[in-house]
Amino acid sequence: MQLSAASTAANVRQRLGAAACLLLAGSLPAAAQAPAPPAWQLEATGLLYGEQARARVVEPMGRVTRLYANGRALSLGLAVDAVTGASPTGALPSSQVQTTTGASGRTTTTTTSSSILPTHTFEDLRTAVDLGWVEPLGTMLSVTTSAHYSREQDYASLGGGLKSSVELPGRRITLTLGGGYNRDRVFPSGGTPMGLAPDSDPRTPGDNPKEVTTGLVGLSHVVSRRWLLGVTASESREQGYLTDPYKVVSLVDPATQLPVAQVTEKRPATRTRDDVLGSSVYHLDHDILYVNYRYYWDDWGVRSHTLDLKLRHVLGVASWVQPHVRVYGQAPAWFFVYGLTHGPPLPEFASADERLGPLRTTTFGGTYGFHVPGSRGEFTLRAELLYQWLVGHPPQPDEAASGGGGGDDNLRRAIAAGDNGTDDGRHLGTRIGTLLIGYAVPF
Amino acid sequence: MASPCEVLVDTDDDAEAFAAVASAREEASRIERKFSRYRTDNIVHAINHAEGRPVAVDEETAGLLDYAATCHEISEGRFDITSGVLRRAWTFDGREHAPDVGVIAAALALVGWSRATWRERTLTLPAGMEVDLGGIGKEYAVDRAATRVAEVTDAACLVNFGGDLRASGPRRGGRPWLVGVEDPAAPGAGPERRLELARGALATSGDARRFLFVNGRRLGHILDPRTGWPVAGAPRSVTVMACSCIEAGTLATLAILRGPLAASFLEEQGVQHWLID
Numbered sequence: 001m002q003l004s005a006a007s008t009a010a011n012v013r014q015r016l017g018a019a020a021c022l023l024l025a026g027s028l029p030a031a032a033q034a035p036a037p038p039a040w041q042l043e044a045t046g047l048l049y050g051e052q053a054r055a056r057v058v059e060p061m062g063r064v065t066r067l068y069a070n071g072r073a074l075s076l077g078l079a080v081d082a083v084t085g086a087s088p089t090g091a092l093p094s095s096q097v098q099t100t101t102g103a104s105g106r107t108t109t110t111t112t113s114s115s116i117l118p119t120h121t122f123e124d125l126r127t128a129v130d131l132g133w134v135e136p137l138g139t140m141l142s143v144t145t146s147a148h149y150s151r152e153q154d155y156a157s158l159g160g161g162l163k164s165s166v167e168l169p170g171r172r173i174t175l176t177l178g179g180g181y182n183r184d185r186v187f188p189s190g191g192t193p194m195g196l197a198p199d200s201d202p203r204t205p206g207d208n209p210k211e212v213t214t215g216l217v218g219l220s221h222v223v224s225r226r227w228l229l230g231v232t233a234s235e236s237r238e239q240g241y242l243t244d245p246y247k248v249v250s251l252v253d254p255a256t257q258l259p260v261a262q263v264t265e266k267r268p269a270t271r272t273r274d275d276v277l278g279s280s281v282y283h284l285d286h287d288i289l290y291v292n293y294r295y296y297w298d299d300w301g302v303r304s305h306t307l308d309l310k311l312r313h314v315l316g317v318a319s320w321v322q323p324h325v326r327v328y329g330q331a332p333a334w335f336f337v338y339g340l341t342h343g344p345p346l347p348e349f350a351s352a353d354e355r356l357g358p359l360r361t362t363t364f365g366g367t368y369g370f371h372v373p374g375s376r377g378e379f380t381l382r383a384e385l386l387y388q389w390l391v392g393h394p395p396q397p398d399e400a401a402s403g404g405g406g407g408d409d410n411l412r413r414a415i416a417a418g419d420n421g422t423d424d425g426r427h428l429g430t431r432i433g434t435l436l437i438g439y440a441v442p443f
Numbered sequence: 444m445a446s447p448c449e450v451l452v453d454t455d456d457d458a459e460a461f462a463a464v465a466s467a468r469e470e471a472s473r474i475e476r477k478f479s480r481y482r483t484d485n486i487v488h489a490i491n492h493a494e495g496r497p498v499a500v501d502e503e504t505a506g507l508l509d510y511a512a513t514c515h516e517i518s519e520g521r522f523d524i525t526s527g528v529l530r531r532a533w534t535f536d537g538r539e540h541a542p543d544v545g546v547i548a549a550a551l552a553l554v555g556w557s558r559a560t561w562r563e564r565t566l567t568l569p570a571g572m573e574v575d576l577g578g579i580g581k582e583y584a585v586d587r588a589a590t591r592v593a594e595v596t597d598a599a600c601l602v603n604f605g606g607d608l609r610a611s612g613p614r615r616g617g618r619p620w621l622v623g624v625e626d627p628a629a630p631g632a633g634p635e636r637r638l639e640l641a642r643g644a645l646a647t648s649g650d651a652r653r654f655l656f657v658n659g660r661r662l663g664h665i666l667d668p669r670t671g672w673p674v675a676g677a678p679r680s681v682t683v684m685a686c687s688c689i690e691a692g693t694l695a696t697l698a699i700l701r702g703p704l705a706a707s708f709l710e711e712q713g714v715q716h717w718l719i720d
Contacts, residue, residue: 020686020693
């Protein structure tokens with residue numbers, strides 16, 4: 001024992017001396033040329049998004065952030081989305097030629113076979129700019145102010161937000177409160193359709209306003225050195241023109257069960273949306289596990305659950321991989337229909353937009369991040385594949401209004417699936433691929 | 444550095460003396476800017492706010508982290524740059540306190556260098572954990588500033604940042620520098636003892652101004668990251684002489700961390716040291 005204690009003691013001084021030597025021998029830049037701490041951060045990403053036989057989006061984005069010594073930060077973001085492709089109109093497949101109005105000013109005629117969902121083609125360019133300002137007030141409180149504007153051919157959005165975070169004493173709990181207001185304008189090319197009226201009906205020229213007010217409250221808690229938990233709840237209220245001017249609903253002949261005509265869709269003019277998001281970041285020995293769960297509900301009857309899992313695995317020198325799985329399930333809006341029965345009076349609201357339907361999505365993907373030796377910047381490459389499909393039985397519109405029965409609607413759905421008699425909702429599905437290349441560098 | 448800093452240059456040439464002081468000051472501010480945990484624009488802030496993400500660091504930071512890792516290892520976990528969060532649990536204002544065991548346990552949950560992944564110049568800390576290089580930063584700055592001063596003058600000089608100091612060589616005529624050691628019981632009352640230093644470094648660790656009482660027992664501000672409590676039974680002041688200031692400072696801190704065994708620890712190391720109980 002004596003000997004071992006003595007040798008350990010001698011070892012301490014020896015090892016300390018060697019470590020100090022190593023530290024102080026390290027070459028340094030001359031003081032005058034010592035690099036200033038990075039005060040600017042540049043992030044650039046390029047996003048490619050493609051739906052199977054539908055929309056393709058190319059989105060270059062850039063963001064410059066100026067960091068100040070006192071924690072203040074100013075950021076400016078610019079994005080351009082070039083969208084081309086096709087989007088389902090909402091109409092059921094038919095052997096007849098269907099005419100629809102294309103989004104963003106292009107009228108196109110799409111001939112569809114009985115097994116392919118009608119789509120309209122479109123091209124659009126969206127430009128967006130946003131400005132953010134973080135102002136620390138003392139050491140525990142910070143206030144973030146943001147503003148954004150975006151413009152595309154038939155839509156403009158202007159909004160701002162205010163968010164404040166307070167670290168509670170002990171710094172293990174952070175409380176966030178925020179709110180925002182958006183004033184948007186929708187001005188469909190060719191005018192605004194009446195809604196639930198034939199496509200050929202006269203359209204109203206001009207703008208349709210849409211207002212969105214959002215509030216959020218969040219709490220994050222450092223549970224232990226390995227575990228960070230957060231909960232955020234938000235509510236947003238939308239008011240104004242919430243209908244998609246380019247979507248239609250098919251009218252189905254009750255006798256033949258074939259679509260014979262179509263009307264433009266119509267949605268209510270108000271929508272209250274709520275969601276609760278729970279997030280957990282758990283640090284394993286070398287990996288980090290991210291688990292997020294979100295429950296969403298709105299007064300249109302849409303209810304959804306989202307489970308999102310990511311695992312960040314450090315590979316070594318300065319690279320990492322992060323596999324990602326996301327599962328999403330949604331109950332449809334009360335006015336969602338696959339189609340309406342031709343003849344009887346139409347209901348007050350109806351939409352065949354799949355985004356309001358009994359939608360399921362599953363996403364698989366991964367991100368790879370790496371530093372190029374000798375450079376301070378980090379590259380990220382992300383690839384994701386999303387499967388999207390509709391399931392189950394849509395809620396029936398009022399019997400009197402639609403004149404349709406459950407059986408009829410199932411049949412219409414089967415038509416939509418392009419596979420009479422087979423109740424396999426996946427046929428209404430699509431695959432969406434995303435590829436993102438990003439680069440971030442402090443300078 | 445939040446403490447008085449001085450540079451003594453043994454010369455009659457004013458310009459030379461000013462140049463020496465300027466270069467020391469420049470180096471001290473550079474290190475302070477880069478490693479202070481009170482700033483938001485430096486590498487320490489980036490590490491402490493990475494929320495579990497890996498942070499790649501530059502060569503100098505890597506050197507300090509390597510040094511801290513060695514200290515953690517040879518002290519068997521007593522020296523830990525992640526232990527700064529423990530300060531939340533204690534207020535060293537010289538008064539009697541009843542420590543909150545819950546707060547200590549909560550802070551302790553965020554301490555432990557062994558929880559960090561430090562390899563290939565990339566540091567990954569679990570979210571909520573922090574590093575604080577304050578325990579070695581001042582001594583490191585003294586060594587660096589002394590090197591800078593030696594680049595601009597051949598005159599003998601002594602760099603003293605808050606009591607941690609390094610001398611480049613004997614004064615003119617071969618005389619050593621005379622350094623007074625303050626008595627922690629009577630701060631500001633004049634030196635308790637005088638030491639002679641020709642070349643090398645002196646560093647002092649102790650609780651001269653920062654301590655508290657628990658049940659009437661005086662506890663200094665040096666915390667044991669293994670328990671979350673201040674080290675009990677340590678000398679009030681430990682001064683160590685070594686080749687570099689960072690070595691001297693670390694040995695003094697390691698000694699205090701041994702509590703009542705501080706003296707025997709320093710005896711075993713065979714370093715020149717002075718204790719005040």
